[in-house]
Amino acid sequence: MDFEQFVLANEPAIRLGFFLGSFAVIGLWEVLAPKRTLLVSKAYRWASNISLVVLNTVIVRLLFPLAAVGLAAFAAENGWGLLNHFQVPFWIAVPVAVIAMDFVIWLQHVMVHAVPALWRLHRVHHADLDYDVTTGARFHPIEIILSMLIKFATIVVLGPPVVAVVIFEVLLNATAMFNHGNIRLPAAIDRALRWVIVTPDMHRVHHSIEDDETNSNFGFNLTWWDRLFGTYRDQPRAGHIGMTIGIRDFTDPREVGRLDGMLWLPFRGEIKDYAINRRNYSGEASK
Numbered sequence: 001m002d003f004e005q006f007v008l009a010n011e012p013a014i015r016l017g018f019f020l021g022s023f024a025v026i027g028l029w030e031v032l033a034p035k036r037t038l039l040v041s042k043a044y045r046w047a048s049n050i051s052l053v054v055l056n057t058v059i060v061r062l063l064f065p066l067a068a069v070g071l072a073a074f075a076a077e078n079g080w081g082l083l084n085h086f087q088v089p090f091w092i093a094v095p096v097a098v099i100a101m102d103f104v105i106w107l108q109h110v111m112v113h114a115v116p117a118l119w120r121l122h123r124v125h126h127a128d129l130d131y132d133v134t135t136g137a138r139f140h141p142i143e144i145i146l147s148m149l150i151k152f153a154t155i156v157v158l159g160p161p162v163v164a165v166v167i168f169e170v171l172l173n174a175t176a177m178f179n180h181g182n183i184r185l186p187a188a189i190d191r192a193l194r195w196v197i198v199t200p201d202m203h204r205v206h207h208s209i210e211d212d213e214t215n216s217n218f219g220f221n222l223t224w225w226d227r228l229f230g231t232y233r234d235q236p237r238a239g240h241i242g243m244t245i246g247i248r249d250f251t252d253p254r255e256v257g258r259l260d261g262m263l264w265l266p267f268r269g270e271i272k273d274y275a276i277n278r279r280n281y282s283g284e285a286s287k
Helices: 003-009 011-032 042-063 067-078 090-114 116-126 133-137 141-158 162-179 187-193 200-207 224-229 259-267
Strands: none
Touching: 003 011, 003 067, 003 162, 011 133, 011 162, 042 133, 042 141, 042 259, 067 141, 067 162, 090 116, 090 141, 090 162, 090 224, 116 141, 116 259, 133 162, 162 200
C-alpha cells in the first residue's frame, strides 16, 4: 500500500482526529485566554451549534457517500482534471491544488455574500450572537450541500491528488476553528501570521454587525486573496471588544440560537442589506 492508498483508506479517521484535536485545543484556549466576554450561555450555544454540525455530517454522508477524497481518486484513475491531464509532478501538484482549492473557497464565500438568495443561507453563520470555535462550523444544511457540489466540480476540473484533498480538508476545518476562536493572540504574532494565515482578529471583523465590515476579510485559511482583491480590512472601527457580532434584524437568542430557528432562518424576512450588491454602508470604510 503506497502513501496515497494509505491516506485514502484512512481519510475519515485522519479528518476526525485533526477535527477533535483542533476543537479541543481551541476550546481550551478560549477558556484560558478569552478575547471577549460571551453574551449568551456557552452551553446553550454549543448545544445548538454542535447539533447543527451533527445534522450536516449525517446529511453529507447520506447524499455524498463517495466524499471529496473518493472523487479525487476516481478522477485520478480516469485522468480527469488539469493536473492529471498534464501529468504534473506530485510534489508540484499537491501545493498547487491546495492553494487553488483555497481560492475557490474564497470565491464561494464572496458569492454567498453577493447573491441575495445565497446570503439567506449564509445568514445562519453570521447570525450567531457570539463568536467562538463552534461558530466556524455553524452553516445551514443547504449551504453545506451547495459547498459540496462546488468542491466536487473543482475536483473534476482541477484533478488534485488524493493527498492534496485531505490536506485541504484538514486545513479548512482546523483554520476555520482557529480563526473563529474567541482567543487572544499577542499583537506581534497576529501581524506576522496575517501575511499568510487568517487570524481570529482578522476574521472577527467579518462577523461585525456593520455592513462594510461584514463584506471584508472573506478568507478562511490564506489571507492572500483578500489582500490581492482589495477586500482586506485590518481592524473593526469599534475595536474587537467594542464591536457587535451578528446581524441587525436577528438578535433574539431564541430565534437564532436554537436548532429549529437556524434551520428556518433563511426563509424569514427580506434581504434589505448585507448582501454585497445591496450594500448601504453607514460610515466611512477605512482599511
